[in-house]
Amino acid sequence: MANEFDLIARYFEHQAVKRKDVPLAIGDDCALLEVPEGSQLAVSTDSLVAGTHFLAEADPAWVAHKALASNLSDLAAMGATPAWVSLALTMPKPDEAWLAGFCEGFFALAEYYNVQLVGGDTTKGPLSITLTVHGFIPKGKALTRSGAHSGDWIYVTGNLGDSAAGLALLLGQRTVDDPMLESILLERHHKAEPRILAGQALRGIASAALDISDGLISDLGHILQRSGVSAEIDVDKLPLSPELEAFEPERDKALQLALASGEEYELCFTVPEQNRGAVDIALAHSGVKATCIGQLRPGQGTRLVRDGQPLNWQLHGYDHFAE
Amino acid sequence: MANEFDLIARYFEHQAVKRKDVPLAIGDDCALLEVPEGSQLAVSTDSLVAGTHFLAEADPAWVAHKALASNLSDLAAMGATPAWVSLALTMPKPDEAWLAGFCEGFFALAEYYNVQLVGGDTTKGPLSITLTVHGFIPKGKALTRSGAHSGDWIYVTGNLGDSAAGLALLLGQRTVDDPMLESILLERHHKAEPRILAGQALRGIASAALDISDGLISDLGHILQRSGVSAEIDVDKLPLSPELEAFEPERDKALQLALASGEEYELCFTVPEQNRGAVDIALAHSGVKATCIGQLRPGQGTRLVRDGQPLNWQLHGYDHFAE
Incomplete structure (x- = not known):
């Protein structure tokens, strides 16, 4: 032994x-x-x-x-x-x-x-x-959760929801007919990549950032709380992969997966108006796209909107001790 | 919740x-x-x-x-x-x-x-x-395990064996009649103190050092292996507390406890001949005594001696996966 x-x-x-x-x-x-x-x-x-x-x-x-x-x-x-x-x-x-x-x-x-x-x-x-x-x-260049201000734009890297879809397949909660689709989504769950280069590229551009490990809605809440702002998210701006759309053809359900999907390892970050033009250039060499999904406002909490009208979806992030 | x-x-x-x-x-x-x-x-x-x-x-x-x-x-x-x-x-x-x-x-x-x-x-x-x-x-002042040489003297801080005695009481493997003695030994097991000040004081004096977490014999072996030397330990030099001697009046058994006692957090360190005079002065302000228990030699392994004669005690350090 x-x-x-x-x-x-x-x-x-x-x-x-x-x-x-x-x-x-x-x-x-x-x-x-x-x-x-x-x-x-x-x-x-x-x-x-x-x-x-x-x-x-x-x-x-x-x-x-x-x-x-x-x-x-x-x-x-x-x-x-x-x-x-x-x-x-x-x-x-x-x-x-x-x-x-x-x-x-x-x-x-x-x-x-x-x-x-x-x-x-x-x-x-x-x-x-x-x-x-x-x-x-x-020194002084770190992207914290507390640097965001009302008016800053909210971005995410990559696509959202693939990890949750892969987990549902892994746990047998869902099945798909296409074995290639199944293998891609499982891989996205198992082999999600940390956005190391994107994070470094955003130094000096983003006002706040965090990674999406417990779901966008839950994690964005930490930026809002630390920075003392609220968020308005346009759900139709959420970046979905073609594979997620094939997995979940019902669009609203796919968007809800994207909002709650954990272990995604995409970054959620905020950008002041004057830095918006620099985002795409900064990220170009990292091979990662970024999508603007909303804007910060005064107040508290996250509002989901579609065509400017509020949505009343119930969503929960992942919490180890929640029952 | x-x-x-x-x-x-x-x-x-x-x-x-x-x-x-x-x-x-x-x-x-x-x-x-x-x-x-x-x-x-x-x-x-x-x-x-x-x-x-x-x-x-x-x-x-x-x-x-x-x-x-x-x-x-x-x-x-x-x-x-x-x-x-x-x-x-x-x-x-x-x-x-x-x-x-x-x-x-x-x-x-x-x-x-x-x-x-x-x-x-x-x-x-x-x-x-x-x-x-x-x-x-x-930079460059760390006490590693690999700096010892044949001829260096082997020291330990404090006393050895109290933690093992406290553990035996805690596990109900042993009892003592004196409640004060029991409480002291339990405290020595539960509240062993890291030798932070002593370690700092030994910079520039000790040639190698480690802490005794798995038992002196087992831990000293790491210095021997990394430094490519062997050790001769005079068992009668091992520092025993009066409480350990009361707990285990049979001297050889008390010494064996001292050699194998884990979670002691005393330091074992080696000192070249020319630095021996500096040890007591350096440790004076740390409130910790040090005892010379033997010397490093060429070769491999640890030899226990008494009055210059080899002893053949069988001892084992603590190993999580050992059976």
Whole structure:
């Protein structure tokens, strides 16, 4: 039986990414790390628990991708450049096949963004993963949730709703006849990409930003609360993929999926009038489109509108402890 | 029913410690943090899982102390100055009484070391805690595991074995007649203190260091392996408290407890001959004693000796996955 230390050494000590700002990585009491001069450190922590955030029998490579992508997405939402991650892995027994799959998914994404695994902990218990990711951002350039003002325009990157459609297929709540469509939507759920380059491109342009992890309506609420404004969303502006429209031909239902879809990892951001012209140019090199879906107003809350008339849809974001 | 965000806001957003190097703490996608010029960042992650590292019914204030103390102890072992911590808390349901107790223990220790909680995650699932602690260390001054040489002397701070005695009492494996003795040993297990000041004082003096979390024999092995040396320990030099001697009057058994006791959070460090005179002076202001227990030699492994003669005791450190 492999012991704890063997496991860590075998699966986590060897990684292609070797950053110059990591004088000491795994294997000592702490990692030693160097932040570039003039940069602030952006840090975020996310836990994924089997049974709550993923199915225990899920492909471990997908689980790893989801764990790291959701964590990197928080860096993207601040406009930060990813650098390091620590991994706390709790598992019932040292399952080497699971670990091999997990590492494959984890290191593939880490390598893509040049993120080095610098430490962590491996413990016995119910399956769960906690990641703490670190990135850099030039001092004063971070995209927070509190910088938005009434009159700013509301944007989202990419399309919304595909992740929710993929989850419904995964859970067997829905089926589709077209196997290609099924595989695309499942992939959009399992392999959603953090918008790292888009976040960096929006430094100095967006007034506020966050990533959509609990659903647009729920997450946008955090910007509204922190910035002290309300939002008016034109539902017909919401960007839907052709695949979502094929999955859910009833348009209003597709739009409601787009408003509530979690784990999307698209960015929602706000832009002052004078910066609107810069958005498309800034995002051009990131390969990500952005769509204006509404505008901030004085007051509180989110109003959904169509043709200028209020809509009364009931929507809820994802909440782990809600019943 | 409180939702996830309410819980986080209510229990974790308010803390007495407000550091100037934390421009943005809890409540955004990431925390924003500033590392002093000329310093490296030391980072360590520890998970505590109910049923593996603590009893589910344990006092939550003790659990919080243990979680943070074990994490801070890793900073102490590098000679780092603590600064920030992130907390990932997974719990089956939002138990407010448990949270209140946990926060009390957590913030008491955090405040003592001026550590600010800068972020984290609250999720639903089996009870567990993962902390990632951050500290500063002047560039090039970290105490690693790999700097020891043959001929260096082996030291430990404080006394060894009290934590194991307290654990045996807690688990009902042993009893003692004296209630005062019982309460002292339980306290030594529950409230072991990280040797933060001692670690900092040893910068420039110790050649290698680590904290004793899995038992002296097991942990010292990491220094030996990383530094490519062997150790000779004079068991009669091991520092035992009067309480341990009362708990275990049979001397050899008390010494064996001292060699294997985990979660002690004392430091084990090595000192070149020319620095030996500086140890006591350096540690004087930290209020912690240090005891020389042996010397490093060429070769591999640890030899226990008494009066210069080898001993053949069988000892094992703590390993989560061992059977």
